[in-house]
Amino acid sequence: MSVSVLGSGAFGTSLAISLTGNGSVTLWSRDQDQAHHMQTARENTQRLPGVALPADIKVTSNIDQATKADVLLIAVPMQKLRDALQAQASDLAGKTLVACCKGIELSSGLGPISVIQQTIPDARPALLTGPSFADDIARGLPTALTLACADDSLSLTLQHDLTTANLRLYRTTDMIGAELGGALKNVMAIGCGAAIGAGLGESARAALMTRGFAEMQRFALMRGARPDTLMGLSGLGDLVLTCSSELSRNYRFGLSLGRNIQFDTHTTVEGVATARAMTEIATAEGLDMPISTTVADLSSGAYSVTEAIRALLNRPLKEE
Ligand SMILES: NC(=O)C1=CN([C@@H]2O[C@H](COP(=O)(O)OP(=O)(O)OC[C@H]3O[C@@H](n4cnc5c(N)ncnc54)[C@H](O)[C@@H]3O)[C@@H](O)[C@H]2O)C=CC1
């Protein structure tokens, strides 16, 4: 089996490192200078510093070379996915494309699988998602992920080809549920970070995680997800990880909101755009999503943390 990872950020690089024992692995960067630097330094100093790239990984900025592989993992931020696919559309036609991003596209309200289906209609799409920090994967720490794919036979092949000694893949055919769990947990992580950053305490975080999970389920079921998918790695599992660790960029962004300090604008924080997308869809569908709406307002600067908490606590009392 040969795999190429398109997108040499933290996650793409960590997956390439993890997959090296499974066959031929190519890591593609759109940036020729970055590819050259990684090839010679054997490290992604920009996005995954401190972890060596195994000698077997081929690093390239040549897309023709990268797209020769049997399986292509697409590891770019959600809001860049459509551009990335369109730019290479002819090379990607008919390929097995495994999206590795978490989010809802702001311009369309779609998740990664639907964006692949729209841009490369004859591709064979799948999604890799679940609780996993790039750093943990790259260091070979044990990690379990969900592989979502509607085609059973392709799913079995991918599960086999992408499982490694420390990366254990579970299959599901529920692509909607898997992509929404991964997208929506980032929104809740921003909210939890903001609560902790503002000194509101662990009880407030537990309340936000639980009520946030209720919103995730409501939203995902409305879009056709299966309830059990949300209870699995791609939903609850990733919610727990991301809302409770400072390794999460979404959580750290929330912390900075709570502490009222600047956050590096070059850092990928998927939950910001997804909170807006989610809020727009929920409003159109008449769905009650108070935490997501509040996170969207907090992230855009429309609300302070104090105003956000007051608004959430003053909502009408109801059954759980
Ligand atoms: N970092 C992590 O621990 C994890 C990240 N993810 C997901 O993986 C996705 C990517 O995240 P990271 O790799 O962490 O982000 P990152 O910010 O480290 O890297 C993003 C990469 O995408 C590339 N890129 C951006 N636009 C592009 C385009 N149009 N064409 C080609 N390449 C493009 C950038 O050059 C950069 O190398 C996100 O959706 C994230 O939620 C999922 C699990 C874990």
Ligand SMILES: O=C(CO)COP(=O)(O)O
């Ligand atoms: O998705 C992740 C963990 O599963 C990574 O989270 P962040 O994007 O918040 O860093």
